[in-house]
Amino acid sequence: MSIRVAIAQFNPKLGDLPANLGQYEERIRQGVKERADLLLFPELSLTGYFLRDTVPSVALTTKSAEIKNLKHLSRELPFVAGLVEESPDHRFFNSAIYFEAGEIRHVHRKVYLPTYGMFDEQRYFARGDRVRAFDSKFGRLTMLICEDLWHPSTIYLAALDGALAVLCPSASPLRGIVDGQIQDDNARYWEMINRAYAETYSLFLIYGNRCGFEDGVGFWGGSEIVDPFGQRLAKARYYDEEFLLTDISLESVRRKRTMSPLLRDEDIDLTINELVRIRERPAALKIVQGFKGTKVRALRKPKTKPRKL
Amino acid sequence: MVELPTNTTLLREILTGFIRNEVQKTGLTKVVVGLSGGVDSALSAMLAAEALGAKNVLAVLMPYKSSHADSLAHAETIVSMSGIESMFVDITPQIDVYFERFADADARRRGNKMARERMTILYDQSARWNGLVLGTSNKTELLLGYGTLYGDMASAINPLGDLYKTQVWALAEAIGVPEVIVKKEPSADLWVGQTDEGELGFTYREVDRLLYRMVDQRCTKPELIAAGFRERFIDDVAQRIMFSQFKRRLPVIAKVSQRTIDRDFRYSRDWGK
Numbered sequence: 001m002s003i004r005v006a007i008a009q010f011n012p013k014l015g016d017l018p019a020n021l022g023q024y025e026e027r028i029r030q031g032v033k034e035r036a037d038l039l040l041f042p043e044l045s046l047t048g049y050f051l052r053d054t055v056p057s058v059a060l061t062t063k064s065a066e067i068k069n070l071k072h073l074s075r076e077l078p079f080v081a082g083l084v085e086e087s088p089d090h091r092f093f094n095s096a097i098y099f100e101a102g103e104i105r106h107v108h109r110k111v112y113l114p115t116y117g118m119f120d121e122q123r124y125f126a127r128g129d130r131v132r133a134f135d136s137k138f139g140r141l142t143m144l145i146c147e148d149l150w151h152p153s154t155i156y157l158a159a160l161d162g163a164l165a166v167l168c169p170s171a172s173p174l175r176g177i178v179d180g181q182i183q184d185d186n187a188r189y190w191e192m193i194n195r196a197y198a199e200t201y202s203l204f205l206i207y208g209n210r211c212g213f214e215d216g217v218g219f220w221g222g223s224e225i226v227d228p229f230g231q232r233l234a235k236a237r238y239y240d241e242e243f244l245l246t247d248i249s250l251e252s253v254r255r256k257r258t259m260s261p262l263l264r265d266e267d268i269d270l271t272i273n274e275l276v277r278i279r280e281r282p283a284a285l286k287i288v289q290g291f292k293g294t295k296v297r298a299l300r301k302p303k304t305k306p307r308k309l
Numbered sequence: 310m311v312e313l314p315t316n317t318t319l320l321r322e323i324l325t326g327f328i329r330n331e332v333q334k335t336g337l338t339k340v341v342v343g344l345s346g347g348v349d350s351a352l353s354a355m356l357a358a359e360a361l362g363a364k365n366v367l368a369v370l371m372p373y374k375s376s377h378a379d380s381l382a383h384a385e386t387i388v389s390m391s392g393i394e395s396m397f398v399d400i401t402p403q404i405d406v407y408f409e410r411f412a413d414a415d416a417r418r419r420g421n422k423m424a425r426e427r428m429t430i431l432y433d434q435s436a437r438w439n440g441l442v443l444g445t446s447n448k449t450e451l452l453l454g455y456g457t458l459y460g461d462m463a464s465a466i467n468p469l470g471d472l473y474k475t476q477v478w479a480l481a482e483a484i485g486v487p488e489v490i491v492k493k494e495p496s497a498d499l500w501v502g503q504t505d506e507g508e509l510g511f512t513y514r515e516v517d518r519l520l521y522r523m524v525d526q527r528c529t530k531p532e533l534i535a536a537g538f539r540e541r542f543i544d545d546v547a548q549r550i551m552f553s554q555f556k557r558r559l560p561v562i563a564k565v566s567q568r569t570i571d572r573d574f575r576y577s578r579d580w581g582k
Contacts (some may be wrong), residue, residue: 011330014579052575174323179314213330215577216324216466239326
């Protein structure tokens with residue numbers, strides 16, 4: 001089955017929901033016109049990225065009028081939206097929502113909220129607590145938001161959960177100038193991992209980044225689609241807007257996995273057993289941010305003993 | 310250890326994009342820049358001309374009677390070669406009338422006053438011309454505190470603030486700032502014979518190599534010494550950075566409420582834009 005994938009690389013207005021909703025509508029219309037099957041919007045592209053104290057003002061609940069509007073729009077074209085989601089208990093999540101056929105089919109709440117260097121996400125957002133693949137009309141997919149993908153565990157879990165493609169909404173700031181490179185160093189790093197992940201896990205990596213500047217911080221664009229063989233099928237320009245379109249065939253996942261059945265051979269029990277062992281080792285605990293060794297042992301003791309190998 | 314990169318093609322693309330985007334989102338189309346004849350303001354103005362079109366850049370030339378004749382000539386060269394708009398405001402009368410009352414003021418006070426006088430002119434022209442004030446301070450001088458607070462350090466947007474002087478030179482050369490401006494000895498030209506490097510006690514190239522390691526690459530002091538930097542030089546530069554921190558921050562506000570501006574009232578400057 002051939003799927004025409006679109007990525008809307010654009011520059012949202014910071015904290016202006018109506019303006020960005022307008023951008024969404026325009027690009028969904030464009031996608032429909034171009035006969036796209038699936039459209040990916042960047043991380044927090046409905047709100048802008050450096051929201052800081054505006055987070056609660058732009059947050060949407062599943063009952064918001066804007067969400068109803070988005071559901072409606074998905075009747076014509078399934079898409080991934082990037083927005084601030086407010087839970088019934090008033091936590092705010094940096095979420096990606098997959099809309100299809102007038103419904104919300106899946107919500108991914110960003111798990112890894114960067115809070116270092118230029119980033120402050122954990123100050124404003126609550127942390128997601130799960131990584132899942134989900135079923136769509138195209139087959140099994142997963143959504144991982146930006147920094148999530150910098151943690152190899154997330155894509156490892158998603159691949160084992162059956163994802164044939166990763167949809168990665170991103171708001172990745174340009175930084176690091178290196179001589180002889182046509183893109184900044186952060187863009188280089190992303191391109192390296194996108195390719196490595198696609199090839200390692202034999203899946204499609206659909207990466208949608210935004211562009212534009214917020215308070216002097218530029219976002220590098222460069223959205224791309226990499227196939228399970230590590231081939232880049234489409235690439236948007238750096239540092240500027242683009243509506244990227246390309247046809248992909250999920251059959252190539254089958255071909256790649258037939259040739260290199262790495263996922264089939266993955267030993268999940270071994271991984272779990274080793275993780276449990278490592279979790280119990282105080283030395284390893286020290287490097288896990290935010291958890292004190294003793295607390296983790298008390299709170300996170302597995303209910304069943306790991307299976308003897 | 311990687312040396313300070315000068316990828317001028319990429320810097321040019323990023324910085325013109327920055328100017329275009331940050332200006333347009335305010336609803337304006339123009340910028341105002343003080344053109345001194347030095348390399349920093351020449352580069353800022355030329356980047357803006359490339360980003361916004363020459364007719365959307367207003368260069369204000371603001372010499373004082375003691376300013377070097379070359380400074381004005383070089384500023385005029387930039388205006389004519391880039392086709393940007395320009396105007397001339399001699400700041401001598403307003404400076405002199407003030408210091409008639411304070412005749413004992415030293416060169417530093419007089420220099421700072423001139424820098425702030427130019428700032429008030431730029432902001433007035435900004436209102437008259439409907440353009441944002443474009444900054445020209447580079448990362449080296451911002452880190453060393455080698456600039457006048459609310460004077461040349463004041464601007465709405467600054468394309469050069471994350472570029473070391475070494476990078477400014479490289480980019481200026483690449484974008485076509487005349488060699489005579491790129492190669493001349495840097496000077497704030499606030500008094501006769503003043504040179505930046507003479508006043509600072511080290512060259513920009515030397516200090517940029519150190520700052521790049523200290524700030525960007527977060528090298529420790531033992532690592533810097535091992536890389537061949539003299540301990541006294543390291544300490545001097547580290548102290549300059551620390552002592553000038555106030556110049557890189559907003560004024561200190563006494564907190565009394567639940568939400569204090571910039572402490573727990575946190576919004577991006579581009580809020581709503």
